[in-house]
Amino acid sequence: MKLSRSYKLRLLRKKWQLRTWRKRKDLSFVKLGDAAFEPSGIFVFTTLRNEHHRLPYFLEYYRNLGITQFFIVDNDSNDGSAEYLLAQPDVSVWHTKASYKSAKYGVLWMNQLLYKYGSKHWCLNVDCDEFFVYPHVSKRPIRALTDWLDTRSLRSFPAMLLDMYAKENLEDIEYDAGQNPFEVLNYFDSGNYTQQNGGRYGNLWIQGGPRQRKFFANQPRKAPALNKIPLVKWKSSYVYTSSTHSLLPRSLNLTFDDRGGEKISGCLLHSKFLPDADSKISEELHRQEHYEEGQEYKAYGSQTSRNLNFWTANSTRFQNWQQLEDLGLMSSGGWA
């Protein structure tokens, strides 16, 4: 890479750090969990708003993987999420009433917490409706993965967002808090994703899946990006620049092989389309706090969201990580 270009990226990284710093007063500290400073901890970082009925399973899932501490920004929930979080010993909480949008869709808040608590740790940055799946996930805890990544000197781990949906219409789904959402949302699209290379951060840009075919058929370019790099061995000089789609320095985004091999990768199972999706969609449409004026939410709104159904005869029923690997959605990348 040219020197001038790499210097520009450095300036850009500084700019993101500055932005993060300027938003430092957004977050008001609520409580620190028990093991927030454990040197060998593997941490989850999350921003949420009104996710009370998703939280129990979210926390349970990641505790089972071996996550020791959750750092959560509560963006002014009013459904009891805040109280629920307060009662959890392994959760650290910050509260904010500030605009999600002006904090670059929460990125600046995450950067701030990562800077302060994440350095030298493996940090997993996920939303409450994203469930991290990696090779051997059913038999090996997340520390097995991060230890392995350490031995291979890998600092970041990609996991594509995989939208999960039910066979039934949205209004016919039954889901109880604490239940595994993928007992209900057990289908996905297995073979309709596009990868675009390039961009100034060097990351891959992945689109496709049920949302593109259903909502963005006439403007596929605007379909949501599915590439994510949620797991990073954090350093204080790193910044996320756009959700968890890309980071700086640029080398953290080069999580793919272009010489024929496969690097290791996982998936984030996306449980967005649970029964509360339609009320959430109308709320977000109203708040206009989401990406590109809620492009995505507008597109959903234009469909009759209660009858929303992504299922087709070509949908694939979810089984396990091996299935995702066989389908070519993720790769064990040499981790036997």
Place this chain on the structure above:
Amino acid sequence: MSIGIGLLLHQNFDRAAQLTHALLREGCRIAVHIDAKTPSSETEDYVKLFANHPKLTLTKRIRCEWGTFSLVRAQLLASEAILMKFPEVTHVVQLSGSCLPTRPIAELQQFLANNQGTDFIESVVAGQKNWIKGGLEAERFSLYFPFSWRKQRILFDGCVNIQRKLKICRDMPKGLEPHVGSQWWALCRGTLTAILNDPCRREYDRFFAKCWIPDESYFQSLVRKHAKRIESRSLTFSRFDQQGNPMMFYDDHLEYLEHLEGFFVRKIWREANSLYETLLAKDYTADQRDREMRLAFAAQTERLEGRRNRGRTGLSMQSRVLKHLNNRSETAAPYSVLLGFDKTFLGIDRWLSEQIDQPVHGDLFAIGQAEMAQNTSLSKGNLTGHSKIRDYAPLDFLVSFVWNHRKEPITFQFWSVKKEKFFRFLANDPNARIHYIRYAWVPELMRENITNLAVLKRRVTALMEMDRQRIDALSAGHANFKIYALADVLAKPASILYALIEELAPKTETKPRILPKTVDWQGLEKFTNLLKNNGMNIDFELAEHARPEWHDAKTTPVLIAE
């Protein structure tokens, strides 16, 4: 008799303590070397536990650096300690803190008792490129290595390169031949004593101190001088991937471990609780080694390891980007492409599909929606034929289409003028088998009844140019292709179609009786004469006697004369 164990430790001392306990319980004698780099806060408990144990001795601690002679020195210290302190020891086995036994220790004792006087050490002649994975081989012995590979990588590489340019080549000490192999060996007392007391040992030590990774060559070379009988294999199973990284073992490997060769395995992941619990249990027993299990383990491991280097052909995904290198397209499976057949026969896709009992897709790149078999708008994997989504990333569309259908036969048609970039992709794909009818556009053009000669001329020139470019692309590309002459196809449709069926579905037995109708080509001769007389060099009759033949990328295609 008993077994002496040289145990090298540098981290995870709680696990090391578990291993040590189990080995002592089984009657082993142990000499432990602890890396001097490890802070004493970590080693304290371990030392306290074992310092006064009668069957265990702690050696002097030196600083160990991977790849250097310090590791050999640690092994030497441990070996000396065992030989001196425990005269009852008959065999010395080298282990590390991340090893675990896979068979009961009693079985190893029995095995060694049956093999008195045999040394088990992997010892392969260096420089044959069959043992070392990723890295230097003969140069380990012939160059100098003053820099650390882990901490001073740039200096290390630079130093190697300079020495290569200067053609530096150190000589082996007299009487030694360089051998390499795993450092986890088991030597019998006699051999080890002879190595330690070798009169030239000072010279050897000096030489190996400057070699690269001498712990994989010191004992392996010296043993050739002193051993009576060598079995060149390690009793500790370990595995390295193409980059030279050791494989880690986890709880889910448990069912395979007892079937692996040898009596120990490394490296064990430090938190593999059930491996530690099971393999170190007092009453641990192992079944007879099962070859099937060993093969199953090898197959699974190779499949997963292989992903990193080779990857799956034709797969485009988040951690594998297809670059289509050297103008060579990459797809997952063979497929057939028909060009011009739908211009020549009516309803060819449905007819053909019935004959060969396979889906035959229409033009996947038609203007508007992709014409997939049975008029569906979604194919496998929910890949949509919607024109805007398909055209947003057309190559991804084809790559995904082939990947999704890779386990079944794929046949589709293609015509789509103005998709030349795409045609070149097909022509460069070794997986493509292209059936091309030249001049297939003529009947259609004729039926358009264009009366304005200038317009007609322009159309014909453009279409001829397209034909020419496509044939050029085919002859330059990697695809297999077959070119048919239109006149030939119209004159003998049966033989052409039978041959096509034969090729797409070789097992089809019954010959079809009803052929699809050809398009209306009444007056074709008159029309071509008209074109010719107006100066357009359209000459498809010339090919009438040439039988279409397969051209693969290696042979020069026989082109129809223009």
